[in-house]
Amino acid sequence: MLLNKILRKFDILAIIGIFVFISVFYNISGPSIYMWDEAVYANNALEMSQNNKLLPLYTDGKISEYNVKPPLVIWMQYVAIKILGINELSIRLPSVLAGILTCFIIGLFGIRNFNFQIGAISILILLTIRGYVKIHVLHSGDLDATLIFLQLLTFCSFCKI
Numbered sequence: 001m002l003l004n005k006i007l008r009k010f011d012i013l014a015i016i017g018i019f020v021f022i023s024v025f026y027n028i029s030g031p032s033i034y035m036w037d038e039a040v041y042a043n044n045a046l047e048m049s050q051n052n053k054l055l056p057l058y059t060d061g062k063i064s065e066y067n068v069k070p071p072l073v074i075w076m077q078y079v080a081i082k083i084l085g086i087n088e089l090s091i092r093l094p095s096v097l098a099g100i101l102t103c104f105i106i107g108l109f110g111i112r113n114f115n116f117q118i119g120a121i122s123i124l125i126l127l128t129i130r131g132y133v134k135i136h137v138l139h140s141g142d143l144d145a146t147l148i149f150l151q152l153l154t155f156c157s158f159c160k161i
Contacts, residue, residue, distance in 0.1 A: 045077035091141035
């Protein structure tokens with residue numbers, strides 16, 4: 001009885017894991033870098049990988065005055081460029097990782113405060129929100145996915161999950 005219950009939960013977690021993987025990684029390198037903030041952050045990370053200066057941020061060889069936010073995501077993009085080379089995946093990888101961690105935290109929050117089913121459904125609901133998964137959060141090199149993750153992590157630390 002207990003073994004069947006554990007196996008059923010494991011099966012559900014495996015299905016959710018596959019759904020998370022497909023939602024987050026499907027066509028991640030397909031569209032080109034978008035000509036808004038994603039391009040600016042990509043240029044900052046690219047110049048950082050060429051001049052190896054972590055601060056300040058540069059654009060076209062000059063100090064960038066466009067982006068004055070903390071450069072955590074740009075540093076992660078820099079590391080991804082050094083490991084994976086210059087491509088869309090390197091620019092979008094910090095957002096993807098933040099999205100996966102956000103799913104994990106939401107599921108954990110649901111399981112700890114409610115039950116297993118609420119945690120699982122919460123992850124699935126998050127991944128069906130088009131505004132979260134598509135071009136301006138998970139599938140872009142913007143700062144939004146990391147910001148959402150850090151805000152959720154702060155909230156959950158206050159709730160002591």
